[in-house]
Amino acid sequence: MTRCDLKDVLTGGVLAAFGLFVFFHATSTLEIGTTRQMGPGMFPAGAGGLLAAFGVVITVRGLLTRAPLPSLDVRTAAIILAAIAAFALLLDWVGLVAAMVGMTVIATLASERSRVRSTLILAACLTGLAILLSLGLGIPMPLFTWPV
Amino acid sequence: MENLPSLFANIGIGLETALSPANLWYCFVGVFLGTFIGVLPGIGPLAAMSMLFPITFYLDPTSALIMLAGIWYGTAYGSSTAAILINVPGSASSAVTSLDGYPLARQGRAGVALFLTAAASFVGGSIGIVLMMLFSPVIVAYAMKFGSAEYFALMVLGLVAASSISEGSVLKSLAMTLAGIIFGTVGMDIYTGSERFTFGMLELDEGIGLIPVAMGLFGVAEVISSVRLPPLEALREKVTLRSMMPTRDDIRRSIAPTLRGTGIGAFFGTLPGTGPTIASFLSYAVEKRVAKDPSRFGHGAIEGIVSPEAANNAADQTAFIPTMTLGIPGSATMALMIGALMIQGITPGPEMMTSHPDVFWGLVMSFWIGNVLLLVLNVPLIGIWVRLLTLPYHLLYPAILAFICVGIFGVSNTTFGVWVVIFFGAMGFLMRWARLPAASLLLGFVLGPLMEQHFRRAMAISQGDFMTFVDRPISLGIFVITGCILAYGIWLHLRRRLG
Numbered sequence: 160m161t162r163c164d165l166k167d168v169l170t171g172g173v174l175a176a177f178g179l180f181v182f183f184h185a186t187s188t189l190e191i192g193t194t195r196q197m198g199p200g201m202f203p204a205g206a207g208g209l210l211a212a213f214g215v216v217i218t219v220r221g222l223l224t225r226a227p228l229p230s231l232d233v234r235t236a237a238i239i240l241a242a243i244a245a246f247a248l249l250l251d252w253v254g255l256v257a258a259m260v261g262m263t264v265i266a267t268l269a270s271e272r273s274r275v276r277s278t279l280i281l282a283a284c285l286t287g288l289a290i291l292l293s294l295g296l297g298i299p300m301p302l303f304t305w306p307v
Numbered sequence: 308m309e310n311l312p313s314l315f316a317n318i319g320i321g322l323e324t325a326l327s328p329a330n331l332w333y334c335f336v337g338v339f340l341g342t343f344i345g346v347l348p349g350i351g352p353l354a355a356m357s358m359l360f361p362i363t364f365y366l367d368p369t370s371a372l373i374m375l376a377g378i379w380y381g382t383a384y385g386s387s388t389a390a391i392l393i394n395v396p397g398s399a400s401s402a403v404t405s406l407d408g409y410p411l412a413r414q415g416r417a418g419v420a421l422f423l424t425a426a427a428s429f430v431g432g433s434i435g436i437v438l439m440m441l442f443s444p445v446i447v448a449y450a451m452k453f454g455s456a457e458y459f460a461l462m463v464l465g466l467v468a469a470s471s472i473s474e475g476s477v478l479k480s481l482a483m484t485l486a487g488i489i490f491g492t493v494g495m496d497i498y499t500g501s502e503r504f505t506f507g508m509l510e511l512d513e514g515i516g517l518i519p520v521a522m523g524l525f526g527v528a529e530v531i532s533s534v535r536l537p538p539l540e541a542l543r544e545k546v547t548l549r550s551m552m553p554t555r556d557d558i559r560r561s562i563a564p565t566l567r568g569t570g571i572g573a574f575f576g577t578l579p580g581t582g583p584t585i586a587s588f589l590s591y592a593v594e595k596r597v598a599k600d601p602s603r604f605g606h607g608a609i610e611g612i613v614s615p616e617a618a619n620n621a622a623d624q625t626a627f628i629p630t631m632t633l634g635i636p637g638s639a640t641m642a643l644m645i646g647a648l649m650i651q652g653i654t655p656g657p658e659m660m661t662s663h664p665d666v667f668w669g670l671v672m673s674f675w676i677g678n679v680l681l682l683v684l685n686v687p688l689i690g691i692w693v694r695l696l697t698l699p700y701h702l703l704y705p706a707i708l709a710f711i712c713v714g715i716f717g718v719s720n721t722t723f724g725v726w727v728v729i730f731f732g733a734m735g736f737l738m739r740w741a742r743l744p745a746a747s748l749l750l751g752f753v754l755g756p757l758m759e760q761h762f763r764r765a766m767a768i769s770q771g772d773f774m775t776f777v778d779r780p781i782s783l784g785i786f787v788i789t790g791c792i793l794a795y796g797i798w799l800h801l802r803r804r805l806g
Contacts, residue, residue: 170741174482181489181504189503195771199496199503202759206488213482220478229740236531236736239708240729243527246712247725262712263705269534270701281702285709296365298717 165228167221175214181207235269242266254303255293259286314440317668324369324669325676333370334673337377338680344378345385346692347703352382353746354529356643357521358707361714364518368651369666373673375647379640380623380674383583384428384681387616388692391420400583400619403591407604407611414607418550421689423561423609424616425682431569431617432678435624438573440671443660446632450657455765456775458633460785462758465635467789468579469750471796480747483738487751488758490515498763510723517646519715519724520752523731524738524745526711530704531736551686557609564594564610568617576622577629579637583622587615624674631655631667634757639746642753649753 185191185204192198242265249258263282267273293300324330344355356378363371383400390396391408404424411420453461470480493504494514505511553561568590575586594614595604604611627644629635634656636642648655653663660667685692715724735745769775776782 166741170479170743174486177486184504189501190499193771194766194773197763197766199499199501202762203489203492203503206485206492206755210482210485210489213478213485217476217478217482231740232531232535235534236733239527239531239534240733242705242708243712243725243729243732246708247722247729250716250725251722258712259709262708266705266708267701270704272699272701277702281705285706288706289709289713292713293717296362296717298713299720300713300716 162225164221164224164226166226167224168218169221171214171216171218171221173214174217175211178207178209178211178214182211238269239266242269250300252304252306255289255300256286256302259289314444317444317664318440318672320664321668321670321672324665325373325672330370330373330669330673331676333366333374334377334677335680337374338381338677338684341378341381341383342385342388342681342684342688342692343381343695345382346389346695347385347698350533350707351525351529352379352386353521353525353639353643354707355382356640357518357525358710358714360518360521360643360647361718363647364650364718368648368653368663369669371647371651372644372666372670373677375644376627376670376674377677377680380432380620380677381681383619383623384425384685385692387424387428388421388685388689389696391424391612392417392693393696400587400622401616402584403587403615404612406591407606407608410605410607411609411612416550416607418547418689419553419557419609420612422551422686423553423557423613425685427561427565427568427613427617428620429678429682430565431572431620432624432674434569435573435576435621436671436674436678439624439628439674443628443632443667443671446628447657447660450633453657453781454779455761455768456779456782457785459758459761459765460776460782460789461633461635462754462761464785464789464792465579465629465637466747466750466754467796468792469637470747471792471799475742475744477793477796477800479741479743483743483745483747484751487748487753488755490520490748491752491755492759497760510721514756515727515752516719516724517643517650517753518718519727520731521643521646521749522711522715523728523733524735524749526707527728527732528735528739528745530707531732532739533700534704536700551689560609561613564590564614565617567593567597568614569621572618572621572623573625575618576625577637579629579635582626582638583619586618586622590614590618620678627670631670632657632660634659636750636753639749642750646753 182204185200185207189200189203190198191200191204242262245265246258246262249261260282263285264278267278267281290302292298325334340359341355344350345352356375359378363374366374386396387401387404387408390401390405391412394405394409396402396405408420408424411417466484470484471477493511495512496503502512571590571593572583572586575589576582591611591614594610595601598604598610626637626641629637630641630644634645634654636645645655653659653666711728712725715728716722718724738745765775776786
C-alpha cells in the first residue's frame with residue numbers, strides 16, 4: 160500500500176473522470192460554435208478537458224511518490240450530513256420545530272461527549288433561536304405542519 | 308495633485324454613508340459577531356463569513372458589504388486573541404502571532420500582548436486604508452481603458468497567482484480552480500438561453516448559489532473535521548484593564564516593527580494569492596533578521612507579535628484594492644465580498660466607483676470606524692472573549708449547523724438550497740482528505756462566469772482570432788507575468804520536492 164500515494168492516485172482519477180464527463184456532456188448536448196461565435200458548450204468543454212488532463216498528471220505523480228493513506232472519518236461526516244438532510248426533510252414534512260429538534264438530536268450523535276440532558280436543552284435552545292431568526296428575518300417557515 | 312479636492316469630496320460621501328445610523332449599526336454588528344466567532348474554537352474566517360452571509364442578504368448593498376467586511380476583520384482580531392491566550396490560532400494569518408504571543412501570556416503579560424496587538428492592528432489597518440484611498444482612483448482611471456481581453460488576462464493572472472503561491476500543490480489548486488469554473492457554468496447560458504448541466508432541475512436554471520457552496524465547503528466541512536477536537540485548556544489568570552498597559556519600553560520596541568509590518572502587509576495584500584498569511588509570516592521573518600538579539604524570538608518578543616499583526620491587518624485592507632477597482636478577488640474571502648455585491652446586483656470594477664461611489668467610499672470609511680470599534684470593543688470585552696474560548700465544541704457545532712440550515716432556507720425559501728449545502732459539504736469533506744484546496748474552487752466558481760463573458764466578448768470582437776490576447780500590449784504583458792508566476796510556482800514546488 161505504501162508503494163504509491165494512493166490518495167493522489169484516487170484523487171487524480173476522480174478529477175479526470177469528472178473532467179471527461181463534463182467534456183463529453185458539453186460536446187454532446189450543447190452547441191460548441193466557432194471561435195468567432197462561441198456556443199454555450201465551448202467554455203465548459205475546454206475547462207472539462209483541461210481538468211481531465213490535470214487529473215491524469217495528479218494520478219501519474221501519485222503513482223511515482225510514496226505516502227501513507229490518511230484516514231477518513233466517514234462516520235462523523237455521515238452523521239453531520241444526515242442531520243442537515245433530516246432538517247430539509249422534516250421541514251417540508253412537519254415544520255420547523257420538529258426539523259430543528261431532529262437536526263440537533265442527530266447532530267449530537269457525532270460527538271461522544273454529548274449527553275441526553277444537554278442534548279435536550281440544546282435542542283430546545285436552538286429551536287427557540289431558529290424561531291426567533293425566522294420571525295426576525297421574515298423567513299416563511301411554518302412552525303408546525305400536518306403531514307399530508 | 309489635482310485629484311485632492313475630489314478625494315476630499317469622496318471622503319465626504321463615504322463618511323456620510325458610513326456614519327448613517329443603519330450602517331454604523333451593521334458595522335458594529337459585523338465587528339462584534341466577527342470577533343465573537345473568531346475567538347470560538349474551530350471556526351475560521353471563511354466559515355464565519357459564509358455562516359453569517361444570509362443575514363447580509365436582507366440588507367442594502369453598502370450595509371451588506373460593511374457588515375461582511377466587519378465580520379472579516381473582526382474574526383482576524385478574534386483569532387489572534389485565541390492565538391495569544393491559548394496558543395490555538397483561529398486562522399492561518401494569526402498562526403505567527405502565537406509564536407511570541409503565547410509565551411508572553413505564559414509570562415503573565417497576556418494583557419499587554421492583547422493591547423499591543425490591537426494597537427498594531429489599528430495602525431496597520433489605518434495605513435492600509437489611506438493607501439486604498441490614494442491608489443484606488445489611480446487604478447480605476449487606468450482600468451477604464453481595459454477591454455475584455457485585458458480583463459480575461461487579469462482574471463487568469465489572479466487565478467494562476469492564487470494557485471501558484473498558495474501552500475500545497477500548484478497542480479491541485481489549478482485543478483480545483485477549473486472545477487470551480489465548471490460549477491460556475493451550471494445554469495442558463497446568458498447569451499443563448501440554453502441550459503447547461505441542469506439535468507432537468509428547474510432550481511438550477513439560475514445557477515448554483517454562492518452561499519450554499521461557501522457554506523458547504525467551509526461551514527459544514529469545518530464542522531465535520533472539528534467535531535472530535537479535544538476541549539481546550541484556558542488560561543487561568545484574569546486579564547484586567549490595568550494589566551493591558553504596556554511599559555514605555557514595550558512601546559519603544561513596537562513602533563518600528565509596526566511600521567515595517569505595515570509596509571510588508573500593504574504590499575502583499577494587493578497581490579493575488581499572497582494576502583495576510585504570507586505577509587504575516589514574512590514580516591515575522593524580517594523582524595527576526597533585523598533584531599539585535601534574534602534569540603528572544605519565540606520567547607515572548609513584542610516585535611514578534613506587533614509586526615505580523617500590523618502586516619495582516621494592512622494586507623486585509625489593501626486586498627480590497629484589486630477587488631474593488633478591478634473586480635478581481637485575490638483570495639476566497641475577497642471572492643465572497645464580490646459574490647455579496649453581485650447577489651445585490653452590483654458588478655465590482657472600475658464602473659462601480661463612478662456609478663456607486665457611495666458603496667466604495669462608504670466601505671472605505673466604514674473600515675476606519677470598524678477599526679476604532681475593534682479597539683473600543685475589545686478592551687472592555689476581553690473578559691467575555693476569554694470565557695468564550697473555553698466553550699465546549701460539542702455544544703457549539705449543533706448551533707453552527709442550526710445557523711447554516713435556517714440561513715440557507717432564508718436565502719432561497721426552499722429546501723433545495725439545503726441539499727446543495729449537503730452536496731458541497733460532502734465534497735468539502737472529501738476534498739480536505741485529498742488535500743484539494745477549497746479556496747481555489749470558490750475563487751474559480753466566482754470568477755468563472757465573468758471570465759467566460761469576457762473571453763467570449765473578446766473573441767467576438769477579434770472575429771475569432773486568438774492573437775487578440777497577444778496583440779494588445781497590456782494583455783500581452785499580463786500573460787507574460789502570469790507565465791513567470793506559474794514557472795516560479797512550479798520551480799518552488801519542484802525544489803521543495805527534490806530537496
